[in-house]
Each structure stands twice: as structure tokens, then as C-alpha cells.
Amino acid sequence: MLFLVTNDDGYLAPGIRTLARALGEIGDVVVVAPDREQSATSHSLTLHHPLRVRQTSENTYHIDGTPTDCVMLAVNALLDRRPDYVFSGVNHGGNMGEDISYSGTVSAAMEGTMLGIPSVSISLVHGDERWLDGYERIIQRLVRHLVEEPVQKLFPSDTLLNINLPDREPATVRGVRVTALGKRVYVDPVVKDKDPRGKTYYWIGGGDPTWEGPEGSDYHAIQEGYISITPIHLDLTNHRVIPDLKEWEKISF
Numbered sequence: 001m002l003f004l005v006t007n008d009d010g011y012l013a014p015g016i017r018t019l020a021r022a023l024g025e026i027g028d029v030v031v032v033a034p035d036r037e038q039s040a041t042s043h044s045l046t047l048h049h050p051l052r053v054r055q056t057s058e059n060t061y062h063i064d065g066t067p068t069d070c071v072m073l074a075v076n077a078l079l080d081r082r083p084d085y086v087f088s089g090v091n092h093g094g095n096m097g098e099d100i101s102y103s104g105t106v107s108a109a110m111e112g113t114m115l116g117i118p119s120v121s122i123s124l125v126h127g128d129e130r131w132l133d134g135y136e137r138i139i140q141r142l143v144r145h146l147v148e149e150p151v152q153k154l155f156p157s158d159t160l161l162n163i164n165l166p167d168r169e170p171a172t173v174r175g176v177r178v179t180a181l182g183k184r185v186y187v188d189p190v191v192k193d194k195d196p197r198g199k200t201y202y203w204i205g206g207g208d209p210t211w212e213g214p215e216g217s218d219y220h221a222i223q224e225g226y227i228s229i230t231p232i233h234l235d236l237t238n239h240r241v242i243p244d245l246k247e248w249e250k251i252s253f
Helices: 014-024 066-077 097-101 104-114 129-148 218-223 242-250
Strands: 001-006 029-032 052-058 060-063 085-091 119-124 159-165 176-178 183-185 192-194 200-204 210-212 227-233
Touching: 001 014, 001 066, 014 029, 014 085, 014 129, 029 066, 060 066, 066 104, 085 104, 097 183, 104 159, 119 129, 119 218, 129 159, 159 218, 183 242, 218 227
Parallel strands: 001 029, 001 085, 029 060, 085 119, 119 159, 176 227
Antiparallel strands: 052 060, 159 227, 183 210, 192 200
């Protein structure tokens, strides 16, 4: 079994090393990751300049591009055979609610899904590196369970799994919950200030977020001390609204 491992924190991040070690007990691992942090790059591809790939060890490559670039190059150019799974993470910080639309971590798994490969994104809420070693065993147990299930059962068409690990001592994790996306509430998301020359600048992401989510949401599971597993579908269509919009088909021009 071959696992392709990537992230958006860069190939030197502790989280990706934890993930690679956990998967290495189950199958072969190839790491293809950005050469630097690429958080919040979403599902972007590098189209306007060439990408450079550097191999730092037998099974580790880093690329001067986005997480999506990494998956695309790995599958289509770097690997000798198609990976059985794509794993992205462990991200240093949660990816819940609307955050998944910004996340380079989740987007790498989306790219794997679009390429027809079962894909999983894993994030540690608040990114406390103290817990990573303890979560290695938990991740390994989750993955062993995952690979024993039929692929079609866990990964139906256009579906990935988004896993969030709670910010707590791994020994105190209460279990697993399968969840829906919660909602992030942005407080002062843009900071306006002046540089030393008196010129105005803006810094996106300056405010502290708060979260909302009923029972059954990713946020609620994390707050209760559970691992959250959310199935994410690539079809963004709001099918419930289609019947109401059918009247528009009567418009003539």
C-alpha cells in the first residue's frame, strides 16, 4: 500500500513528520509537500511560473508551490505508481466549518479526490505540538480501521474525509464522532494600522475566531473532547433550491 503525504505547513513541520511515521507502520510513504508554509492557499494551482522540485531523501520531496501543486505533481510526474491514498496534515490548527474553503490542507485532499484517489485531511485544533507524539498512535489506529473498510463505503464518488483532533492530552480523548460542518464567526477579520513610515496597511486574519455548531457538528464534537470526522462532498450545489429556481427557466430573452 502506498500513501502520498502532503500538508500546507511545509515539509519540515512536526505535524507531517508525525503523520508520515504513523502511516509508515502500515505501508509505504512518500512525502511531497511545500517547501514553506502555504496556509490559506485554498485549492490554488501555480500556473504562471515553473515549479521546482527538490528531493531531500529517498521518499521526501519539496516543491515551491501550493499543496494542490504537490498532489498534482506527485501523481502525474513524481511517483512510479499511483498512490492508494492521499493524506494531508497533520495541520497545525483546526479545519472546521467554513475554514475548509480556505484550507490548503483540506484542498490537497480535495485534489486527491478529484484525481480519483481516496483522500483524508487531518488537523490538530489549536495546533499544540505537545500532543503530536501522543496522537501518532491514535492516527495509526484510525488509519488501520480506515484501510480495512471497502473504499466504496468510506469514499463514495467525490467524497473526502476531514478529521479534526481535539486540543487535549491524547489519553483523554473520548472517542470518535461523525459530524457535519459547524460555523465560524469572524471577529475583526481585518486589522488596519500604519507602518513606521505612516502608510496604512491591512492585515487579514487579525481577529480571534469564535465557533458555533449544534450537537452533531464538528465544533461540538471537538468541544466535547471527541475526534471529529466529517465527510466532505465536492458537489457544492444546493439541491434544495433548484425547484424554487425552476421558474427562472420560463424567462425569455
